[in-house]
Amino acid sequence: MLSVPSLEELQAAAHVVTLPMRVKFRGITEREVMLFDGPASWAEFGPFLEYDDAEAARWLASAVEAGWQGFPEPVRDWIPINATVPAVDPSEVAAILGAFDAVHTVKVKVAEPGQSLAEDAARVGAVRHLLPAAQIRVDANGAWDADQAVRALRMLSVFGLEYAEQPVASVAQMAAVRRALKGLVLIAADESVRKATDPLAVARAGAADLLVVKAAPLGGVRRALEIVAEAGLPAVVSSALDSSVGIRAGVALAAALPALPYACGLGTVSLMAGDVAAESLVAVSGGLSVREVAATPALLAKFAATPGRRDWWFERLRRAHALL
Numbered sequence: 001m002l003s004v005p006s007l008e009e010l011q012a013a014a015h016v017v018t019l020p021m022r023v024k025f026r027g028i029t030e031r032e033v034m035l036f037d038g039p040a041s042w043a044e045f046g047p048f049l050e051y052d053d054a055e056a057a058r059w060l061a062s063a064v065e066a067g068w069q070g071f072p073e074p075v076r077d078w079i080p081i082n083a084t085v086p087a088v089d090p091s092e093v094a095a096i097l098g099a100f101d102a103v104h105t106v107k108v109k110v111a112e113p114g115q116s117l118a119e120d121a122a123r124v125g126a127v128r129h130l131l132p133a134a135q136i137r138v139d140a141n142g143a144w145d146a147d148q149a150v151r152a153l154r155m156l157s158v159f160g161l162e163y164a165e166q167p168v169a170s171v172a173q174m175a176a177v178r179r180a181l182k183g184l185v186l187i188a189a190d191e192s193v194r195k196a197t198d199p200l201a202v203a204r205a206g207a208a209d210l211l212v213v214k215a216a217p218l219g220g221v222r223r224a225l226e227i228v229a230e231a232g233l234p235a236v237v238s239s240a241l242d243s244s245v246g247i248r249a250g251v252a253l254a255a256a257l258p259a260l261p262y263a264c265g266l267g268t269v270s271l272m273a274g275d276v277a278a279e280s281l282v283a284v285s286g287g288l289s290v291r292e293v294a295a296t297p298a299l300l301a302k303f304a305a306t307p308g309r310r311d312w313w314f315e316r317l318r319r320a321h322a323l324l
C-alpha cells in the first residue's frame with residue numbers, strides 16, 4: 001500500500017483551475033479541478049462540487065495514486081474512444097460531433113430532466129442520420145423509472161443501440177429492465193458501480209451486461225482494475241469530465257485492463273474550451289495514444305481559479321485528506 005502524502009505536501013503541489021466548457025454538460029458550463037505536480041506524475045482531484053467528503057476522498061486516493069505512485073503497466077498503447085453528445089437540441093449535434101476526429105462510436109445523453117422522450121429520439125435520430133454506420137449508446141444517468149426505461153429503450157432501439165448506460169437508478173430496477181429488454185438492448189451500469197457502497201452488487205445481481213468504470217470515483221486505477229476483475233463483466237472506461245491530466249488516469253485504466261471490447265468515454269476534453277496541457281489528450285483517428293501528460297505553467301496561470309474558489313478547494317482537500 002502506498003503511504004498517503006502529508007497535507008502540507010499535497011498543498012505545496014496543488015493548483016486550482018476553472019476550465020470553460022464548449023457546451024453545457026451535466027448542467028455545468030465551467031469545470032473546476034485541483035491538480036497536483038506530484039513526484040510520479042501530474043495528478044487530478046476533481047470531484048464535482050456537490051459531492052460529499054466521503055466520495056471526494058476516493059477521488060483524492062486516485063490523485064495520490066497518479067501523482068505519488070504512478071500507473072500499472074499498460075497492455076496496449078492505443079485506446080478507441082467514443083464521442084459524447086450532451087442533451088442538446090438535434091440542431092447542435094453536427095457541431096458537437098465535428099469537434100471529434102473520426103467518430104466510430106457515439107454516446108448520447110438522454111432522459112435529461114425537463115426533456116421528453118421525443119427530444120431524446122430526435123437527438124439519437126440526428127446522430128444516426130449523420131453517422132449511419134456508427135455504434136450508438138445512450139446514457140440516462142438513472143433518470144427513468146423501470147416502465148419508462150423499457151418503453152424508451154424499445155423506441156430508441158429502432159436507431160440501433162450498442163447498449164444503454166444506467167437507464168434506471170437501483171440495482172433491482174436495472175435487473176428488471178435488463179430482463180424485459182433481453183435480446184434487444186444490452187444494459188451497462190455506471191452510477192450503480194461508481195456511487196454504490198458495494199460496487200459489485202450490480203454484477204452479483206446479474207443486473208448488467210457490462211460495467212462503466214471511472215478511475216477517480218472508484219479510488220484509482222488499481223482499485224478499478226480489481227472491481228472489473230471481481231465483477232467478471234466486460235468494462236468500458238469513461239471520464240469524469242476531466243482535464244487532460246485526469247483523462248490520463250482513465251487512459252491508464254483502459255490501457256491496463258486485460259480486455260477492452262468497447263470504445264471508451266475518454267474523449268471529453270473535446271467538450272472543453274480550455275485545458276491545462278499544451279498537447280491535449282484528445283482523440284485522433286478515433287483513439288487516444290497512451291502517453292504521459294503534464295500541465296504547463298502558462299495554462300495553469302491562464303485558467304487559475306479565483307482566490308475564493310482556490311480557498312474552497314484547499315479546504316475540501318483538507319477534509320478529504322483527513323478521511324484517507
Ligand SMILES: O=C(O)CCC(=O)C1=CC=C[C@@H](O)[C@@H]1C(=O)O
Nearest residue numbers: 026084107238239240241265268
Ligand atoms: O462516457 C462518456 O462518453 C463521457 C463521460 C460522461 O458521460 C460522464 C462524465 C462525468 C459525469 C457523468 O455525468 C457522465 C456519465 O454519466 O457517464
Ligand SMILES: [Mg+2]
Nearest residue numbers: 139165166190
Ligand atoms: Mg454514465
